[in-house]
Amino acid sequence: MVESQFRFDHYFQRVNADKLKKMARMWGGTGKLRKDECIAVLEAGLSDPVKVRTAVQSLDPWEQSALAILKTFGNEIKSEVLHIAIRATGTRLPARLSRTGWNDQGAVIAALFSRGLILSAGYSPDYFPGYSSGRVFTDERLAAASTPLAVQPFEIEPMLPPHHTVYRRPQTVALDVIGLLQAISDLGGLGLTKTGELRVAAVNKLRKVMKWDEKGLEIEGLLFPDPAMAWIGALRHSDLLVPEDGFMALGESPEHFAARPYGAQIRLLLDGFLRSVDWSEVSGSRSFDSRKNYYLGRQALIIGLQGLPQDRPEFFSIADFERALFDRIGEYFSLGYLPRRPSYFHGKSEAQKQQEIDAWQIKLRENWLAQERPWIVAALKTWVYYLGMVELAMEGREIVGFRLTRLGREVLHPELAAKSDDATVQPKIEASSWVVQPNFEMIAYLERISAPQLAFLERFAERDQVNQHTALFRLTRNSVYRGLESGSTLDELLQGLERGADAGLPQNVVAELREWAALRDQITLYHRASLLEFSDQQALQTALQAGLMGTVVGERYLLLTEDISNSEFQHLDYALALPPCLNISEQGKIRIQAGYRDLCISAQLDQWAERVPNGWQLTADSVANAIGFGKGLADLLNLLATRSNKAISKLLHLALHTWAGENLSVELDRVLLLRCRDDEVFQALATSQKLRPYLKGRLDRNIFLINDEDFEQVSAILLWARIQIADQIEVIPI
Amino acid sequence: MAFEPILHANLPLIEVADPILLDTLYADPRAEMYLLTRLSERVAVITPGSLEKVQNFLLKQGHTPKVLE
Numbered sequence: 001m002v003e004s005q006f007r008f009d010h011y012f013q014r015v016n017a018d019k020l021k022k023m024a025r026m027w028g029g030t031g032k033l034r035k036d037e038c039i040a041v042l043e044a045g046l047s048d049p050v051k052v053r054t055a056v057q058s059l060d061p062w063e064q065s066a067l068a069i070l071k072t073f074g075n076e077i078k079s080e081v082l083h084i085a086i087r088a089t090g091t092r093l094p095a096r097l098s099r100t101g102w103n104d105q106g107a108v109i110a111a112l113f114s115r116g117l118i119l120s121a122g123y124s125p126d127y128f129p130g131y132s133s134g135r136v137f138t139d140e141r142l143a144a145a146s147t148p149l150a151v152q153p154f155e156i157e158p159m160l161p162p163h164h165t166v167y168r169r170p171q172t173v174a175l176d177v178i179g180l181l182q183a184i185s186d187l188g189g190l191g192l193t194k195t196g197e198l199r200v201a202a203v204n205k206l207r208k209v210m211k212w213d214e215k216g217l218e219i220e221g222l223l224f225p226d227p228a229m230a231w232i233g234a235l236r237h238s239d240l241l242v243p244e245d246g247f248m249a250l251g252e253s254p255e256h257f258a259a260r261p262y263g264a265q266i267r268l269l270l271d272g273f274l275r276s277v278d279w280s281e282v283s284g285s286r287s288f289d290s291r292k293n294y295y296l297g298r299q300a301l302i303i304g305l306q307g308l309p310q311d312r313p314e315f316f317s318i319a320d321f322e323r324a325l326f327d328r329i330g331e332y333f334s335l336g337y338l339p340r341r342p343s344y345f346h347g348k349s350e351a352q353k354q355q356e357i358d359a360w361q362i363k364l365r366e367n368w369l370a371q372e373r374p375w376i377v378a379a380l381k382t383w384v385y386y387l388g389m390v391e392l393a394m395e396g397r398e399i400v401g402f403r404l405t406r407l408g409r410e411v412l413h414p415e416l417a418a419k420s421d422d423a424t425v426q427p428k429i430e431a432s433s434w435v436v437q438p439n440f441e442m443i444a445y446l447e448r449i450s451a452p453q454l455a456f457l458e459r460f461a462e463r464d465q466v467n468q469h470t471a472l473f474r475l476t477r478n479s480v481y482r483g484l485e486s487g488s489t490l491d492e493l494l495q496g497l498e499r500g501a502d503a504g505l506p507q508n509v510v511a512e513l514r515e516w517a518a519l520r521d522q523i524t525l526y527h528r529a530s531l532l533e534f535s536d537q538q539a540l541q542t543a544l545q546a547g548l549m550g551t552v553v554g555e556r557y558l559l560l561t562e563d564i565s566n567s568e569f570q571h572l573d574y575a576l577a578l579p580p581c582l583n584i585s586e587q588g589k590i591r592i593q594a595g596y597r598d599l600c601i602s603a604q605l606d607q608w609a610e611r612v613p614n615g616w617q618l619t620a621d622s623v624a625n626a627i628g629f630g631k632g633l634a635d636l637l638n639l640l641a642t643r644s645n646k647a648i649s650k651l652l653h654l655a656l657h658t659w660a661g662e663n664l665s666v667e668l669d670r671v672l673l674l675r676c677r678d679d680e681v682f683q684a685l686a687t688s689q690k691l692r693p694y695l696k697g698r699l700d701r702n703i704f705l706i707n708d709e710d711f712e713q714v715s716a717i718l719l720w721a722r723i724q725i726a727d728q729i730e731v732i733p734i
Numbered sequence: 735m736a737f738e739p740i741l742h743a744n745l746p747l748i749e750v751a752d753p754i755l756l757d758t759l760y761a762d763p764r765a766e767m768y769l770l771t772r773l774s775e776r777v778a779v780i781t782p783g784s785l786e787k788v789q790n791f792l793l794k795q796g797h798t799p800k801v802l803e
Contacts, residue, residue, distance in 0.1 A: 481798040516798070522751045523792060523799040525785055528744040531773075535736040543739065554774030559747075567741065574782045575744035599742055599779045603770035629763040 006075045006140040008046060008116075011125040012039040019126050023116030026055050042116070046141050056145040059115075062091040066112055067138060067146035076121055076137040079109045079128065081299055087329045088303035090152030104332055109136060117142060148415055151306040154324040158314030159401045162393030165315075166220045166385075170262035170407050171446040173388040175454050175463075175471055177269065180231060181240065181254040182458040183209045186482060189247030190232065198248065203228050221397055222381045230279040230383065238272030258455035263410040265451065266387050270411060273383045274298045281378035293335045297372070300329055301379055305389075306412045308404060315393045315401040318380075322373050330364055335371050339363050387411075433500040434473075438508055442473040449500070456496050459483045475509065477516045490517040528575065530560040533599070572598055577642060584640060586649040588618030593645065601643060608636050618652075623659035633660040671696065672706040673729055674714065681723065690717055746780040747773075748788065748799075765791055 012020065020038035021031050027045030029038055045051045056067065069085045070077055083105040086093070097107045109128050112118045113136075119125040121135035128134060183206065184190065190202040207214065207228050216225040224230070232248070235241040242251040257265065280294045304325040308316060331341060342356040377399055384390050389408030393401035404412065433449040434442050434457075442461060444454075446469055457463070460483035461473035483493060494513065497505055532548070534540040534556045543558070550558040572578065581596040590605060591614060608626045609616035627633065633656065640648050658664050676682035682702050685691055694710040694717075706714055718725055750756045753775040759765040760772070768788050770779040780788055785801075792799045 477798065485801060519798045520800045523755065523797055524749045525780070525789055525792075525799050525801045526745070526747040526749070527785055527801065527803050529742075529747045531742040531745050531747070533740045533742060535739075539736070539739065553777045557773050557777075559777075564741065569739050569741040571741045571743060573743045574746070578782075597737070597740060599745065599771045599773075600782065603779070604781070607767070629767065631767050 006137055006143075008119060008139045009043050011119055012042060014124060015119070015126040019113070022114040026058075026116045027051065046139055049141070049145075052141050052145045056142060056147075059117075060094075061150070062086060062089075062093045063112065063115060063117060064147055065089045065091045065149060067117060067142055068149035070118070070136075070138040071143040071146050072149065075140055075143050076135060079134050079136050080105060081296060082112075082136060083108050084296055084300050084329055084333050085303055087332055088151075088300040088307075088325070089149065090154075090307060090328050091150070112136075149303075149306075151303055153309045154304075154307045154321070156309070156316055156320040156324050158312055159317040159320070159393070162315055162395075162401060164394045165391050166222070166394060167391035167405055168219075168385065168388040169446060169468075170266075170388055171449060171451070171454070172466060173386070173407075174258065174262060174265060174451040175446075175458075175466060176386075177265065178254045178258050178451065178455045178458050179463060180210065180235075181250060181257060182455070184235075184241070185250055185254065185486070189244070189249040190241070192243065192246050192248060196243070198232065203232070206232075219386070221394075222385065222392075224382045224386060225281070226279060230273075230276070233276030233278035234269055234272035234383070236272070236278075237275035238268045240268070240272070254455045254458060255452060258451035260451070262407060262451065263414070266389065266407060266411050269387060270302070270389075273387075274302060281382050282375055293333075294375070296333060297335055297375060298379065300325070300333060301376060301384075302412070304328075305384075305404065305408070310409070310413065313403065315391075315403045317401045318373075318377060318399060321402075322368075322376050325376070326365070326368050326372070330368050330372075333372075334367060335375055336367070339367070384408075432502045435502045436475075436497060436505050436509055438506040440475040440509060440512075442475065444471045444473060445469065446471060453496075453500050456500075459486060459488065460493055460496075475513070477519075480513060480516050481520065484517060484520060490514065493517075530563065531599075532558040532560060532569065533597075534558070574600070580643055580645045582640070582644045584644050584648050584652070586652055588652055588655065589615060590618065591615035604639055607631065608639075618656070618659075620655075620659040623656060624661070627660050633657065670708050672708055672711055672714070673699065674704040674706055675729055676702050676704075688717075746782055746785040747777060748780055749777045751776070 015023070017035040017038065020035055020042070021029065021033060024030075024033060024038040024041045027041050029041040033041065045055065056064065059067070065086050066082060069082060069089075073081075086108065093108065094111075097111055098104060106128065109118070113120075113126070113128060118136040118138050120128050121137050128136070187202075187205060187209065190206065191199040192202075193199055206212075210228070212227050214226070216223045217227040218224070232241065236248065239251045240257065241248045243249075257268075260268070275295070277295050304321070307324070308321070332338075339360055342353075342360055345353045345356070348356075380390060380402055381392065381399055385392055388405060389411060390402045391405050392399050393403075432445070433453050434444040436442050441464075442457070444457060449471075457471075457473050460479055461475050462479045464472040464474055466472075480493065484490065490513065494505070494510065531553070532543070532550070534543065537555045540552065540556050540558060544552075548558065548560075549562060550560040553559050578598055578600065579596075581593050581598075581601060583591045583593060588609070589612070590609060592601060605616045608622060608631075609618045610622050623633075623636070626636070636656065637653075654664065674685070676685060679702070685704070686695075691714065694706055694714050696705040696707055699705050715725065748756070748759075748769070750759075756772070756776060756778060760769055760778075765788065768781045768784040768791075770781055772778045789799055789801060
């Protein structure tokens, strides 16, 4: 749904009149209005910013939460996400919307619709399919007037201060993400199959470059399973990876990403992780339903993190946090099967009713402890920790508590983050960010370095190691080459290094960098050069005098510096299939058709055939020679198939295979054939002792093979038996 | 024989600063298989579709070729 369609006006005509009456109440409408009058009231209300503001302010807190959540999601959301998110905020809902037993989600969505706050994004704007998944949207004017999402703080107490904690600095997070983006850029993107799926080889290449083990990435003893799929999903869903020409390519450069404040970087990536359904924090079922539930769980978890008491910088235990979250959403959400609240009590006493409800609550809690709790821990120690949003309290290898880092607070509570928070604001002064040593190693100080400087280093240097306060890089010929190939210049490299260096650059490093850059000028490869060919040097000189611009190559070529593809010159495009131009005989003699010229075919034929007057000759030796130098027969066959005016003969095709080393054989011998059309005659000859020595074998049902030299003897025996001998054997002509 | 000028478009080329470098490449069967017409002592045509193979070969040999569109 495009943004401009987030206006209810487009849809009112398709909403049932009775439902419109309910929607119009918020704007002063009554139950007696006709459909067209309801629409007029609604449109008048929504088009008046003052009325919209007043209407939104008059909403119940839970309705305001709904609007705020919708706004966060760009005005459109899955109904199940909206429902769980509202519950996770802890905002009190009217009693009629809770504990309906079988359709709490449907009740909430229906209430929001009746209030005039949402419409269905499905086939019909006033049809909401109960408790199943569907998308809903709000009017952008209502969303614009909404207040920031208010999450009720959990009533939990801090835990005892932990002895051991782990956290990641914003610079470390930025370094890892920029490194990942740079790696994807260096790979040229990640290849897609024809159906739009990521190629397995592309993912494996990324794992290899990032040095990620297939089972996971371990940081500070915490395992992040399958980081490749996790990060690819997060980057896709944050539009940092976009489909382009059969690849997933970077949506923006690492430098552009790095230029954002740390908080903005993390918010973008967080959004990607929240929307991703391609990965889960725990191994196990990867059915679509379970992935969908992890997606729901992440939304609820993030709102839960916003519910941590803001005025308490202490740590909170996992046990207390997950219990508090369970109290809000445990009845409505599960990563797996959710037992429904008992609702049919006909004929049962109050005690029995309570017993059933108690049993159901116990079951809910058991399921949560077995499934959701471990998942919450897994989420905290993977993407939440990796993004630098939490500091984890550890006992051995177990996470027992956590608190939000300053970066986490800025991301989750932007309205509360201090403007001059050192942890999340990038250093403005870029000097003294690193030391460049004479052995080409660089020590970067993470406290002082900015994300754009990190992007600069990732572009030009190899990263060796990241420690708590420093990162070690190394300038190598390959890394500098890679940086220069990405479009940067030597001056940009030297100036960038100098600007961030603590104490200038060692002279030997500068000299070597200049030498490495100069090496690049030794060989130039042109992907798509434009070259004009003239018949002789005179013609070339005439063209130059007429104003044609370019670099002269040899005697009669001009390497053009401007595009003249729409000129009147005869045009050959090497990006397309070149036209057929060869005439090839059955004996392998090749001629180029008269008048045709291109810059490839003669040289290609020279690789496979011998030059003869007026053309080339394919021979067993010439083909075997080319194969010996590493060329493949498939290349030759493809060349002949695409450039020949007609298909080569089957005999020549066969000869090329055998010349290339294939073993093909036939049988050839001089023999006599004796054919007997009459079975009685055949049997007599076959069982004859006299003839036996001369019968070499049988070719077919009634054909004998006889040695050529035994012709007289066999003829004599047949003549003795007065069997007539025909002069010739009847054959089927070819 | 005289003919009208021909525009060869999207042509993959290699250009070297030192002609000996191109001689060396032509003498190496692993590179020579991708090199076609030598237009001058410093410029040669590369088999269409093989530029990346040439680049990879050069990188493995320790060269750092500039790649232009």
